[in-house]
Amino acid sequence: MSILVDRNTKVIFQGITGKTATRMAERAIAGNTNVVGGVRPGRGGTHHLNVPVYDTVAEAVESTAPDASAIFVPPQFAADAMIEAIEAQIPLIVCVTERIPVLDMVRVKAALKESKSRLIGPNSYGIITPGECRIGVMPDRPHSPGKIGIASRSATLAYAAVEQTTRLELGQSTSIGIGGDSVHGIGFAECVELFLADNKTAGIVLIGELGGNDEEEAAALLKAEKPKKPVVAYIAGVHAPAGRRMGHAGTIDFFGDRSSAGKIEALKDAGAIVVNSPTLIGHAMRQALWRL
């Protein structure tokens, strides 16, 4: 088991002929991901990486019935691409695109409501169930099939946690990038809910940062559920100056929003183990699992 994606997940790539999409789709295919097609307006009827290319998502859905779509299109077209996937009722949509206007995401979220789709991202490294399915821009090597569920805003900090859990022979059930933007799809609370329901996931890692409300929502859920599975969290940006954008668009917010310190408090109060350095995540998880 794992969450959201596994060996049976059929994946299409929107924007499959692009340079990054091609590299990452190749990587996915090499890593056993079941890539069944791609979309690129004007290239319908051709093949790319030995999979059929369609002009529209609707055509790709009709022919290949995918479970997930990976969106690798430039920011100018990303919102329309997501909405096209939502309208085609693809269950899981993963968008890695960076720098999408926030009002475009408002439009996407309105389309998501009442839809049958779930969105990961944007500005996300994607989702991977090691050895079974990878949709995104993450590296393959540090990943190993295992029992830790990881959800992170930051890609590189997630890779660090992956490397540690692999080195400590815990491995990962699934790793999900919720993305660094202020308005985005799946949040930490939903990830926690899914990981708690997954038999293979023995422990959960959350990697957050200042801004937004995702960590607080996860903390509220943990407080209500009181799960036996250990949750290890790391929150970056404790010393970040307020009111300035630090790389991720989601780090700046108007009306102050939530500080890292407040998030740490909320998570601790909910019973999570909060480490103060990203290098301690794997170790803290191993200790917590020993104590069970």
Next chain:
Amino acid sequence: MNLHEYQAKALLRKFGAAIPDGENATSPDGAADAARRLGGDVWVVKAQIHAGARAQAGGVRMVSSPEKAAAAARDLLGKHIVTAQTGPEGIAVKSVYVEKACDVEREIYAAIIVHRAKASVVVLVGRESGTGVERTLARRETLFELPFGPDGADQAGIEAMAAFLSIDQDQARKVADMLTQARRAFIELDARLIELNPLALTKTGDVMALDAKMIIDDNAMWRHPELEELRDKDETHPLERAADQFEINYARMDGNIGILTMGAGLGLATMDMIIDEGGHPANFMDVRPMATRDQVAEGIKLLINDNRVKVILVMAVGGGLLHCDTIAEGLGHVFGKTGAAKPVVYYAVGTGKEISELTLKNQGIPVAITDSMEEAVEEAVRIAGSGSA
């Protein structure tokens, strides 16, 4: 992108929002002429800088003749205004906005933002205006949200707002009209923030935005090329401007440890670790996943040329797109070319770690290769702290 008050007001006026008549001026004579053209007998002369709390810093003057408007402009132009939001060196005033004063009965507050959790544009009003109004979450909870449907603000919402502000229906309708126009501007111009602080209820029963702050979404500038000319390049630090050219995220801090990291989260974490260790970051710098060797090199150059930086700390976590060796090549490129001698502390993990370390060793760069993030941070803090601080 931050807009000046005069720019925000000109844009809002185009959307039909009620804004007092005003003109921007860059000379004392220009200010006097503006006052004459505007007519009336009282004007406000306001320094145009990107910082709040201008009034307490002496950046806003009430004048009663065109000559006095000229005198106020003479005093303000070129002056460095220091407010809580500018940093100690302040910001030089390049223009003043001359505006017809109006008879204010009461001042309220209004703001339009994107609410993250609701993923929607929300319009907020407050009972009181004022400088020193911090946009904190605690403050947000004291504000009234005017509900908008597809056809604008509805009657029930306007009535509730009237009760919240203790004003009559007529005035509430005018406030709602004003905010409807401002909301349309927000959506059509891809704003991240519009703040009308204060929004005045005048003695003649009108509603006027006395001040306007507006921030445009940098990610949406491709949709508004015409707004690009409104950018005030002097108000971004030259280093931040240079970094932006190379698609590097850079934020200037006031310490002496130059940081370059792969990824924003790692950058935040590195800053935290440095400060916890007693050190002081000179900057936040994050190279994006699509970065090239040359972009990394430009980032390193910025750190080398920054005289405050005593040591450069590089944290590389190789991913699927950007590998550690690209970082090492960028470092090698700069050091090989310039013969720079600043010490570098390097930590790498993930894709390309080994080859990146080999590259650095082979090129004779003054680099300390470390085995953990902690060790890297400790080493950088030690080097930065030794010698003159």
